[in-house]
Amino acid sequence: MSEDRNLDEAKRLLAGYRSSIDNIDAALIHMLAERFRCTKAVGVLKATYGLPPADPAREAQQIERLRRLADDAHLDPDFAEKFLNFVIREVIRHHEHIAANGGASQPG
Numbered sequence: 001m002s003e004d005r006n007l008d009e010a011k012r013l014l015a016g017y018r019s020s021i022d023n024i025d026a027a028l029i030h031m032l033a034e035r036f037r038c039t040k041a042v043g044v045l046k047a048t049y050g051l052p053p054a055d056p057a058r059e060a061q062q063i064e065r066l067r068r069l070a071d072d073a074h075l076d077p078d079f080a081e082k083f084l085n086f087v088i089r090e091v092i093r094h095h096e097h098i099a100a101n102g103g104a105s106q107p108g
């Protein structure tokens with residue numbers, strides 16, 4: 001009987017955590033969408049002025065900063081670096097695509 005009650009309580013807690021997880025995932029998607037909206041404009045700017053898609057010096061600064069932020073927030077800095085690199089590789093792919101199209105961004 002008390003095991004049933006414990007299980008009910010566990011299910012209630014799980015549903016609460018999942019509700020927060022869903023909100024956080026939605027926020028992440030919206031933040032990523034804003035970031036990509038911004039980087040697409042950067043891609044057009046770079047293609048227009050013949051600037052290279054990748055800027056390794058800027059990336060090194062971003063990685064150093066994010067690793068510090070992650071550490072302060074008790075998030076694994078290696079994970080933060082991998083995540084940023086994953087996002088930036090996709091941005092560079094977009095930049096290259098925009099440059100190959102003569103500076104025109106694709107919708108979406």
Ligand SMILES: O=C(O)C(=O)C[C@]1(C(=O)O)C=C[C@@H](O)C=C1
Pocket residue numbers: 039042043053054055056058059062087088091092
């Ligand atoms: O800041 C730039 O120059 C960008 O193109 C943006 C960005 C990024 O996504 O943060 C992407 C590619 C560069 O190598 C560095 C940074």
